[in-house]
Amino acid sequence: MEVVKPSKKIINYLDQLTGLSDVEQIYKLIYKELATFKKIRNISLCFSTAMNNNVIYYKEKNRVCVKQLETLWSADTNMRLDNIEDSKFLANCLKRPVGQLLSFPLVVNQLNLESKTLNPAVIYIEHMASKLEQDALIKDLILYIQPVQFALERAFLQAYMHSASIEWQNTFDGLKDPICVIDKNYNSLRSNKSFSDSLEKESCHKIFAKRDEPCRGCPVADVLLTGKYQTSVIKKESETYEVHSYPIKRNNDESITTIVSHYINITKKQDLLGKMLQSEKLAVIGHLAGNIAHELNNPLTGIKSLTEVLSAEVDKGSQIKDDLNEVHKAAIRCQNIIKSLMLFSSENPTANKKVLSVNEQVNISLTLLKSALRSLNVHINLTSDEAKIFVVPELFIQVLFNLIQNACQATPESGNIEISTLVDAGSVVFKVKDSGCGIAKEIMSEIFTPFFTTKKENQGTGLGLSMSLGVIESFGGKIIVNSAVGVGSEFIVRLPKHEGAES
Amino acid sequence: MKVLIVDDESSVRRALQRAFTSKGHDVEVAIDAIEGEKIWRDSLPDIVILDVLMPKLTGPQLLEKLKDFISSSPVKIILISAYSGEFDTKQSQSKGVNLFIEKPFENIFSVVDKAEELAR
Numbered sequence: 001m002e003v004v005k006p007s008k009k010i011i012n013y014l015d016q017l018t019g020l021s022d023v024e025q026i027y028k029l030i031y032k033e034l035a036t037f038k039k040i041r042n043i044s045l046c047f048s049t050a051m052n053n054n055v056i057y058y059k060e061k062n063r064v065c066v067k068q069l070e071t072l073w074s075a076d077t078n079m080r081l082d083n084i085e086d087s088k089f090l091a092n093c094l095k096r097p098v099g100q101l102l103s104f105p106l107v108v109n110q111l112n113l114e115s116k117t118l119n120p121a122v123i124y125i126e127h128m129a130s131k132l133e134q135d136a137l138i139k140d141l142i143l144y145i146q147p148v149q150f151a152l153e154r155a156f157l158q159a160y161m162h163s164a165s166i167e168w169q170n171t172f173d174g175l176k177d178p179i180c181v182i183d184k185n186y187n188s189l190r191s192n193k194s195f196s197d198s199l200e201k202e203s204c205h206k207i208f209a210k211r212d213e214p215c216r217g218c219p220v221a222d223v224l225l226t227g228k229y230q231t232s233v234i235k236k237e238s239e240t241y242e243v244h245s246y247p248i249k250r251n252n253d254e255s256i257t258t259i260v261s262h263y264i265n266i267t268k269k270q271d272l273l274g275k276m277l278q279s280e281k282l283a284v285i286g287h288l289a290g291n292i293a294h295e296l297n298n299p300l301t302g303i304k305s306l307t308e309v310l311s312a313e314v315d316k317g318s319q320i321k322d323d324l325n326e327v328h329k330a331a332i333r334c335q336n337i338i339k340s341l342m343l344f345s346s347e348n349p350t351a352n353k354k355v356l357s358v359n360e361q362v363n364i365s366l367t368l369l370k371s372a373l374r375s376l377n378v379h380i381n382l383t384s385d386e387a388k389i390f391v392v393p394e395l396f397i398q399v400l401f402n403l404i405q406n407a408c409q410a411t412p413e414s415g416n417i418e419i420s421t422l423v424d425a426g427s428v429v430f431k432v433k434d435s436g437c438g439i440a441k442e443i444m445s446e447i448f449t450p451f452f453t454t455k456k457e458n459q460g461t462g463l464g465l466s467m468s469l470g471v472i473e474s475f476g477g478k479i480i481v482n483s484a485v486g487v488g489s490e491f492i493v494r495l496p497k498h499e500g501a502e503s
Numbered sequence: 504m505k506v507l508i509v510d511d512e513s514s515v516r517r518a519l520q521r522a523f524t525s526k527g528h529d530v531e532v533a534i535d536a537i538e539g540e541k542i543w544r545d546s547l548p549d550i551v552i553l554d555v556l557m558p559k560l561t562g563p564q565l566l567e568k569l570k571d572f573i574s575s576s577p578v579k580i581i582l583i584s585a586y587s588g589e590f591d592t593k594q595s596q597s598k599g600v601n602l603f604i605e606k607p608f609e610n611i612f613s614v615v616d617k618a619e620e621l622a623r
Binding site for chain 2: 299
């Protein structure tokens with residue numbers, strides 16, 4: 001009976017110990033078990049954590065205390081009896097004298113993590129055993145203390161993994177670009193903050209773009225197909241992302257377990273590229289315009305003039321007269337296109353800038369558009385500030401004409417059009433706002449592209465806005481567009497205010 | 504009124520010729536400035552309608568060549584061009600140009616009207 005009892009006790013103890021992975025719990029268990037030993041006064045545990053903290057667990061007034069240590073304990077891995085250094089160290093930690101002392105170092109295998117070797121953990125046992133009783137006490141204690149090494153190892157590893165995981169997540173979250181790890185069915189397994197704030201387990205497209213289907217152009221399908229890294233471009237609302245998707249394979253097995261997608265917002269880069277292409281296009285048109293216009297105008301003069309001659313000779317009301325009228329109208333349309341093209345040409349003879357009153361120019365344009373504005377509610381609100389701009393009058397009027405005419409064409413009968421000018425922080429601003437059909441988001445990036453038009457065949461050449469932008473930019477200004485489908489559009493022209501003398 | 508039309512674009516020549524003829528004027532046409540010079544010297548027109556940009560010899564070059572001949576005659580000259588950029592008003596006036604009309608014409612008959620007005 002006497003042999004079975006302690007072993008049963010030990011099995012029970014070991015059973016409890018294997019369930020623990022928290023150092024404090026381990027300390028409490030050791031304390032509970034060893035305190036039943038006679039002659040033991042106190043037990044302390046020194047331990048280096050995975051977070052690089054050196055701590056001591058001790059009991060004071062029946063309470064378990066933990067303290068961070070600034071000085072390190074002995075690195076000696078041998079068991080020690082009444083070692084003076086140990087006693088000094090412990091007395092210093094506990095701020096009280098220490099009696100007879102047994103020091104049990106426990107080498108915690110740290111798997112050489114971060115290539116640092118930490119001090120062995122040490123269990124300090126203060127006792128009152130006599131010299132004769134000591135050997136027996138040590139023999140008993142060793143049975144309890146040796147297994148603690150494995151429990152501490154587990155605790156250390158668990159804490160290390162936890163901290164590594166936190167560190168990894170922090171690194172992940174620190175990245176500005178959205179990153180998401182998904183399984184083969186597009187389900188998000190893990191992601192950084194920039195990808196999603198919440199921890200919802202949803203598909204990547206649902207979380208990122210609020211879509212029920214994978215995003216158009218998503219590279220993941222190709223990754224699954226080829227087993228290799230793929231990249232492509234996707235749209236999320238008005239933003240454009242470059243997506244880099246990498247397959248993750250376990251070991252050297254060929255099958256993919258997860259896919260990491262890295263999203264780079266390239267909206268700004270694309271906008272810039274678009275603008276560059278735009279101005280390049282305008283430059284090319286400008287260059288071509290002068291030459292083409294001349295080449296086209298000559299035969300066009302013949303077509304138009306001969307039509308006029310023939311029309312004068314044909315009886316009114318005859319079918320040929322109507323046909324000739326059509327030819328004539330077509331010729332005039334060509335003439336207008338050529339005229340618009342010529343406005344791009346730097347060789348334009350009218351390219352003489354003048355100091356002008358913006359209000360005067362607006363009034364001139366309004367006179368030109370009288371009939372177009374007749375069926376609409378027009379509100380005009382011009383600045384009382386006699387704001388001057390330095391522009392080529394013909395070109396500027398053409399811009400105002402284009403913008404106001406666009407507003408008229410976009411607005412249904414008895415709709416509203418607001419035309420205003422104002423002076424704002426060194427800029428002269430012209431605004432035209434309509435209650436028309438608005439511009440769809442998808443085509444917003446296209447509206448300044450030469451020959452892009454949504455108008456019916458005879459209503460526009462697709463050159464108005466691109467010409468206007470080119471002209472305003474050449475005067476050092478810009479055009480801003482606000483629009484919502486079904487609500488209306490607002491075009492804002494901003495030009496530098498002319499401050500100098502009139503010239 | 505005797506009209507000489509010098510233009511390398513046949514459709515323009517034809518249109519002008521038809522328009523002037525329909526109003527009862529005498530019209531001669533030249534397909535370039537070299538032919539134009541010959542007819543000009545031979546038939547002494549009242550009105551010359553002269554294109555600017557032509558191969559071999561341009562309209563203004565022809566005027567330069569005929570400077571003295573022009574200044575000693577009552578001829579009225581209308582310069583026409585599809586490319587206003589190349590037209591220098593003052594320089595042309597000094598060469599005896601009375602009117603510049605841009606192509607395409609506002610209306611072909613308005614060209615006739617203006618020519619008649621000049622010759623009056």
